[in-house]
Amino acid sequence: xxxxxxxxxxxxxxxxxxxxxxxxxxxxxxxxxxxxxxxxxxxxxxxxxxxxxxxxxxxxxxxxxxxxxxxxxxxxxxxxxxxxxxxxxxxxxxxxxxxxxxxxxxxxxxx
Amino acid sequence: xxxxxxxxxxxxxxxxxxxxxxxxxxxxxxxxxxxxxxxxxxxxxxxxxxxxxxxxxxxxxxxxxxxxxxxxxxxxxxxxxxxxxxxxxxxxxxxxxxxxxxxxxxxxxxxxxxxxxxxxxxxxxxxxxxxxxxxxxxxxxxxxxxxxxxxxxxxxxxxxxxxxxxxxxxxxxxxxxxxxxxxxxxxxxxxxxxx
Numbered sequence: 541x542x543x544x545x546x547x548x549x550x551x552x553x554x555x556x557x558x559x560x561x562x563x564x565x566x567x568x569x570x571x572x573x574x575x576x577x578x579x580x581x582x583x584x585x586x587x588x589x590x591x592x593x594x595x596x597x598x599x600x601x602x603x604x605x606x607x608x609x610x611x612x613x614x615x616x617x618x619x620x621x622x623x624x625x626x627x628x629x630x631x632x633x634x635x636x637x638x639x640x641x642x643x644x645x646x647x648x649x650x651x
Numbered sequence: 652x653x654x655x656x657x658x659x660x661x662x663x664x665x666x667x668x669x670x671x672x673x674x675x676x677x678x679x680x681x682x683x684x685x686x687x688x689x690x691x692x693x694x695x696x697x698x699x700x701x702x703x704x705x706x707x708x709x710x711x712x713x714x715x716x717x718x719x720x721x722x723x724x725x726x727x728x729x730x731x732x733x734x735x736x737x738x739x740x741x742x743x744x745x746x747x748x749x750x751x752x753x754x755x756x757x758x759x760x761x762x763x764x765x766x767x768x769x770x771x772x773x774x775x776x777x778x779x780x781x782x783x784x785x786x787x788x789x790x791x792x793x794x795x796x797x798x799x800x801x802x803x804x805x806x807x808x809x810x811x812x813x814x815x816x817x818x819x820x821x822x823x824x825x826x827x828x829x830x831x832x833x834x835x836x837x838x839x840x841x842x843x844x845x846x
Contacts, residue, residue, distance in 0.1 A: 568747030585740040605688030622779035645757040
Protein backbone atom coordinates (compact mmCIF):
# COMPACT_ATOMS: atom_id res chain seq x y z
CA UNK A 541 0.00 0.00 0.00
CA UNK A 542 1.18 3.51 -0.73
CA UNK A 543 1.57 5.94 2.17
CA UNK A 544 -1.43 7.82 0.81
CA UNK A 545 -3.61 4.73 1.04
CA UNK A 546 -2.43 4.04 4.59
CA UNK A 547 -3.30 7.62 5.57
CA UNK A 548 -6.71 7.23 3.93
CA UNK A 549 -7.46 4.08 5.89
CA UNK A 550 -6.32 5.71 9.14
CA UNK A 551 -8.60 8.61 8.23
CA UNK A 552 -11.51 6.18 7.83
CA UNK A 553 -10.83 4.70 11.26
CA UNK A 554 -10.49 8.14 12.90
CA UNK A 555 -13.63 9.51 11.28
CA UNK A 556 -15.69 6.48 12.29
CA UNK A 557 -14.42 6.50 15.88
CA UNK A 558 -14.98 10.25 16.14
CA UNK A 559 -18.50 9.96 14.80
CA UNK A 560 -19.34 7.13 17.22
CA UNK A 561 -17.98 9.10 20.18
CA UNK A 562 -19.98 12.15 19.15
CA UNK A 563 -23.06 9.94 18.96
CA UNK A 564 -22.35 8.58 22.45
CA UNK A 565 -21.95 12.15 23.70
CA UNK A 566 -25.32 13.07 22.21
CA UNK A 567 -26.95 10.05 23.84
CA UNK A 568 -25.34 11.01 27.15
CA UNK A 569 -26.64 14.58 26.93
CA UNK A 570 -30.07 13.15 26.27
CA UNK A 571 -30.09 10.39 28.89
CA UNK A 572 -28.15 11.69 31.89
CA UNK A 573 -30.41 12.74 34.76
CA UNK A 574 -29.26 16.30 35.49
CA UNK A 575 -27.39 19.22 33.95
CA UNK A 576 -24.07 18.57 35.67
CA UNK A 577 -23.96 14.95 34.53
CA UNK A 578 -24.86 16.07 31.03
CA UNK A 579 -21.91 18.42 31.01
CA UNK A 580 -19.63 15.40 31.44
CA UNK A 581 -21.02 14.04 28.18
CA UNK A 582 -20.63 17.45 26.54
CA UNK A 583 -16.96 17.67 27.43
CA UNK A 584 -15.09 14.35 27.36
CA UNK A 585 -16.49 12.17 24.54
CA UNK A 586 -17.50 15.27 22.62
CA UNK A 587 -14.00 16.79 22.67
CA UNK A 588 -12.28 13.51 21.81
CA UNK A 589 -14.88 12.92 19.09
CA UNK A 590 -14.14 16.28 17.48
CA UNK A 591 -10.39 15.73 17.78
CA UNK A 592 -10.68 12.34 16.07
CA UNK A 593 -12.83 13.82 13.31
CA UNK A 594 -10.24 16.57 12.82
CA UNK A 595 -7.47 13.97 12.73
CA UNK A 596 -9.38 12.03 10.11
CA UNK A 597 -9.97 15.13 8.00
CA UNK A 598 -6.29 16.09 8.33
CA UNK A 599 -5.13 12.63 7.25
CA UNK A 600 -7.35 12.80 4.20
CA UNK A 601 -6.64 16.39 3.12
CA UNK A 602 -2.87 16.43 3.84
CA UNK A 603 -2.28 20.05 2.79
CA UNK A 604 -0.40 22.47 5.06
CA UNK A 605 -3.01 25.22 4.80
CA UNK A 606 -5.79 22.90 6.00
CA UNK A 607 -3.60 21.39 8.71
CA UNK A 608 -3.00 24.82 10.25
CA UNK A 609 -6.72 25.44 10.45
CA UNK A 610 -7.34 21.95 11.84
CA UNK A 611 -4.75 22.45 14.58
CA UNK A 612 -6.40 25.77 15.47
CA UNK A 613 -9.86 24.20 15.68
CA UNK A 614 -8.49 21.44 17.92
CA UNK A 615 -6.69 23.83 20.23
CA UNK A 616 -9.73 26.06 20.59
CA UNK A 617 -11.96 23.06 21.19
CA UNK A 618 -9.69 21.86 24.01
CA UNK A 619 -9.55 25.34 25.52
CA UNK A 620 -13.20 26.33 25.25
CA UNK A 621 -15.22 23.16 25.90
CA UNK A 622 -14.33 22.92 29.64
CA UNK A 623 -14.96 26.65 30.09
CA UNK A 624 -18.38 26.44 28.44
CA UNK A 625 -19.27 23.37 30.52
CA UNK A 626 -18.20 25.13 33.70
CA UNK A 627 -20.27 28.24 32.91
CA UNK A 628 -23.38 26.13 32.23
CA UNK A 629 -22.75 23.87 35.23
CA UNK A 630 -22.23 26.79 37.56
CA UNK A 631 -25.34 28.55 36.32
CA UNK A 632 -27.35 25.34 36.74
CA UNK A 633 -26.04 24.84 40.26
CA UNK A 634 -26.75 28.42 41.31
CA UNK A 635 -30.25 28.22 39.84
CA UNK A 636 -30.85 25.12 41.95
CA UNK A 637 -31.25 22.84 38.95
CA UNK A 638 -29.43 19.98 40.64
CA UNK A 639 -31.08 16.67 41.54
CA UNK A 640 -30.06 16.32 45.19
CA UNK A 641 -31.29 12.73 45.36
CA UNK A 642 -28.50 11.77 43.00
CA UNK A 643 -25.76 13.55 44.94
CA UNK A 644 -23.87 11.53 47.54
CA UNK A 645 -21.96 14.53 48.87
CA UNK A 646 -22.30 18.27 48.23
CA UNK A 647 -19.46 20.21 49.78
CA UNK A 648 -20.38 23.32 47.81
CA UNK A 649 -23.65 23.57 49.74
CA UNK A 650 -21.76 23.50 53.06
CA UNK A 651 -19.61 26.44 52.09
CA UNK B 652 14.67 35.05 31.79
CA UNK B 653 15.92 35.68 35.29
CA UNK B 654 15.26 33.49 38.28
CA UNK B 655 12.47 34.72 40.56
CA UNK B 656 13.63 36.74 43.51
CA UNK B 657 16.75 38.20 41.93
CA UNK B 658 15.10 41.47 40.88
CA UNK B 659 13.12 43.95 42.90
CA UNK B 660 9.43 42.92 42.89
CA UNK B 661 8.09 46.03 41.14
CA UNK B 662 10.47 45.80 38.24
CA UNK B 663 10.07 42.09 37.91
CA UNK B 664 6.31 42.45 37.66
CA UNK B 665 6.60 45.07 34.97
CA UNK B 666 9.06 43.14 32.83
CA UNK B 667 7.03 39.98 33.44
CA UNK B 668 3.95 41.82 32.25
CA UNK B 669 5.72 42.96 29.08
CA UNK B 670 6.96 39.46 28.47
CA UNK B 671 3.43 38.06 28.84
CA UNK B 672 2.05 40.67 26.44
CA UNK B 673 4.76 39.85 23.94
CA UNK B 674 4.06 36.11 24.14
CA UNK B 675 0.33 36.71 23.68
CA UNK B 676 1.12 39.01 20.74
CA UNK B 677 3.19 36.30 19.10
CA UNK B 678 0.49 33.67 19.52
CA UNK B 679 -2.19 35.98 18.10
CA UNK B 680 -0.08 36.74 15.02
CA UNK B 681 0.53 33.02 14.53
CA UNK B 682 -3.18 32.22 14.92
CA UNK B 683 -4.07 34.92 12.39
CA UNK B 684 -1.71 33.41 9.82
CA UNK B 685 -3.08 29.92 10.47
CA UNK B 686 -6.61 31.24 9.97
CA UNK B 687 -5.67 32.48 6.52
CA UNK B 688 -3.93 29.21 5.80
CA UNK B 689 -0.63 30.59 4.58
CA UNK B 690 2.27 32.72 5.73
CA UNK B 691 2.64 35.78 3.52
CA UNK B 692 3.95 39.26 4.20
CA UNK B 693 0.41 40.57 3.91
CA UNK B 694 -0.90 38.09 6.48
CA UNK B 695 2.01 38.84 8.77
CA UNK B 696 1.26 42.57 8.58
CA UNK B 697 -2.48 41.97 9.05
CA UNK B 698 -1.74 39.71 12.01
CA UNK B 699 0.53 42.28 13.64
CA UNK B 700 -2.16 44.95 13.26
CA UNK B 701 -5.06 42.74 14.41
CA UNK B 702 -3.14 41.36 17.39
CA UNK B 703 -2.21 44.90 18.42
CA UNK B 704 -5.86 46.01 18.27
CA UNK B 705 -7.04 42.89 20.16
CA UNK B 706 -4.50 43.34 22.96
CA UNK B 707 -5.26 47.06 23.15
CA UNK B 708 -9.03 46.67 23.50
CA UNK B 709 -9.15 43.31 25.30
CA UNK B 710 -6.17 43.43 27.65
CA UNK B 711 -5.26 40.16 29.32
CA UNK B 712 -5.66 39.80 33.06
CA UNK B 713 -2.27 39.92 34.80
CA UNK B 714 -1.71 36.19 35.02
CA UNK B 715 1.96 35.46 34.81
CA UNK B 716 4.22 32.58 35.53
CA UNK B 717 7.66 32.90 37.00
CA UNK B 718 8.71 29.37 36.34
CA UNK B 719 9.87 27.88 33.12
CA UNK B 720 8.55 25.32 30.69
CA UNK B 721 9.94 21.89 31.46
CA UNK B 722 10.12 19.64 28.42
CA UNK B 723 10.11 16.43 30.40
CA UNK B 724 7.12 17.53 32.45
CA UNK B 725 5.35 18.54 29.25
CA UNK B 726 5.89 15.10 27.69
CA UNK B 727 4.67 13.32 30.83
CA UNK B 728 1.68 15.62 31.09
CA UNK B 729 0.84 15.37 27.38
CA UNK B 730 0.96 11.60 27.11
CA UNK B 731 -0.93 11.15 30.36
CA UNK B 732 -3.54 13.65 29.19
CA UNK B 733 -4.17 11.78 25.94
CA UNK B 734 -4.55 8.46 27.80
CA UNK B 735 -6.93 9.99 30.34
CA UNK B 736 -8.99 11.80 27.71
CA UNK B 737 -9.52 8.48 25.92
CA UNK B 738 -10.37 6.70 29.18
CA UNK B 739 -12.74 9.47 30.25
CA UNK B 740 -14.51 9.44 26.90
CA UNK B 741 -14.88 5.67 26.93
CA UNK B 742 -16.22 5.77 30.48
CA UNK B 743 -18.81 8.48 29.83
CA UNK B 744 -19.78 6.90 26.51
CA UNK B 745 -20.27 3.54 28.21
CA UNK B 746 -22.55 4.79 30.96
CA UNK B 747 -24.39 6.93 28.43
CA UNK B 748 -25.47 3.90 26.40
CA UNK B 749 -25.80 1.42 29.29
CA UNK B 750 -29.51 0.62 29.54
CA UNK B 751 -31.31 1.39 32.78
CA UNK B 752 -28.30 2.82 34.57
CA UNK B 753 -28.52 6.08 36.49
CA UNK B 754 -25.09 7.28 37.63
CA UNK B 755 -24.80 8.80 41.09
CA UNK B 756 -22.63 11.85 41.57
CA UNK B 757 -21.12 14.13 44.18
CA UNK B 758 -19.69 17.62 44.47
CA UNK B 759 -16.43 17.80 46.38
CA UNK B 760 -14.17 20.71 47.25
CA UNK B 761 -10.48 20.19 46.61
CA UNK B 762 -7.97 22.65 48.05
CA UNK B 763 -5.00 23.05 45.74
CA UNK B 764 -1.56 23.17 47.28
CA UNK B 765 -0.55 26.02 45.01
CA UNK B 766 -3.43 28.53 44.78
CA UNK B 767 -2.02 30.78 42.04
CA UNK B 768 -4.43 32.03 39.37
CA UNK B 769 -2.62 30.19 36.61
CA UNK B 770 -2.54 26.90 38.46
CA UNK B 771 -6.22 27.18 39.44
CA UNK B 772 -7.24 27.94 35.87
CA UNK B 773 -5.17 25.21 34.22
CA UNK B 774 -6.10 22.55 36.74
CA UNK B 775 -9.79 23.46 36.44
CA UNK B 776 -9.58 23.37 32.68
CA UNK B 777 -7.82 20.03 32.40
CA UNK B 778 -9.74 18.19 35.11
CA UNK B 779 -12.92 18.65 33.08
CA UNK B 780 -11.35 16.48 30.38
CA UNK B 781 -10.01 13.63 32.53
CA UNK B 782 -12.04 10.76 33.98
CA UNK B 783 -14.81 11.42 36.46
CA UNK B 784 -14.42 15.09 37.18
CA UNK B 785 -15.95 18.38 36.00
CA UNK B 786 -15.32 21.83 37.37
CA UNK B 787 -18.40 23.56 38.83
CA UNK B 788 -17.16 26.44 40.94
CA UNK B 789 -13.85 28.07 41.81
CA UNK B 790 -13.14 29.76 45.12
CA UNK B 791 -10.24 31.90 44.02
CA UNK B 792 -9.42 33.43 47.42
CA UNK B 793 -9.25 30.11 49.23
CA UNK B 794 -7.77 28.24 46.27
CA UNK B 795 -10.51 25.63 46.28
CA UNK B 796 -11.95 23.93 43.23
CA UNK B 797 -15.46 22.53 43.53
CA UNK B 798 -15.60 19.47 41.37
CA UNK B 799 -18.55 17.42 40.18
CA UNK B 800 -17.74 13.72 40.19
CA UNK B 801 -19.78 11.47 37.90
CA UNK B 802 -20.51 7.81 38.61
CA UNK B 803 -19.62 7.72 42.32
CA UNK B 804 -19.57 4.30 43.96
CA UNK B 805 -19.04 4.84 47.66
CA UNK B 806 -16.88 7.16 49.78
CA UNK B 807 -13.63 5.53 48.65
CA UNK B 808 -14.29 6.80 45.11
CA UNK B 809 -14.36 10.37 46.40
CA UNK B 810 -10.97 10.00 48.08
CA UNK B 811 -9.64 8.66 44.77
CA UNK B 812 -11.04 11.68 42.92
CA UNK B 813 -9.37 14.05 45.40
CA UNK B 814 -6.07 12.28 44.92
CA UNK B 815 -6.53 12.44 41.15
CA UNK B 816 -7.02 16.22 41.24
CA UNK B 817 -3.89 16.62 43.36
CA UNK B 818 -1.92 14.36 41.04
CA UNK B 819 -3.10 16.44 38.10
CA UNK B 820 -2.07 19.64 39.88
CA UNK B 821 1.36 18.17 40.44
CA UNK B 822 1.74 17.18 36.79
CA UNK B 823 0.82 20.72 35.73
CA UNK B 824 3.26 22.32 38.15
CA UNK B 825 5.94 19.95 36.87
CA UNK B 826 5.43 21.57 33.45
CA UNK B 827 5.19 25.26 34.31
CA UNK B 828 6.14 25.71 37.96
CA UNK B 829 9.24 27.34 39.37
CA UNK B 830 11.55 25.26 41.53
CA UNK B 831 10.03 26.68 44.72
CA UNK B 832 6.51 25.89 43.53
CA UNK B 833 7.57 22.38 42.60
CA UNK B 834 8.97 21.82 46.10
CA UNK B 835 5.76 23.15 47.59
CA UNK B 836 3.65 20.74 45.57
CA UNK B 837 5.92 17.76 46.20
CA UNK B 838 6.29 18.21 49.93
CA UNK B 839 3.22 20.26 50.82
CA UNK B 840 0.60 18.61 52.97
CA UNK B 841 -2.33 17.03 51.18
CA UNK B 842 -5.60 17.54 52.98
CA UNK B 843 -7.18 14.19 53.45
CA UNK B 844 -10.45 15.73 54.47
CA UNK B 845 -12.06 18.89 53.23
CA UNK B 846 -11.39 21.71 53.98
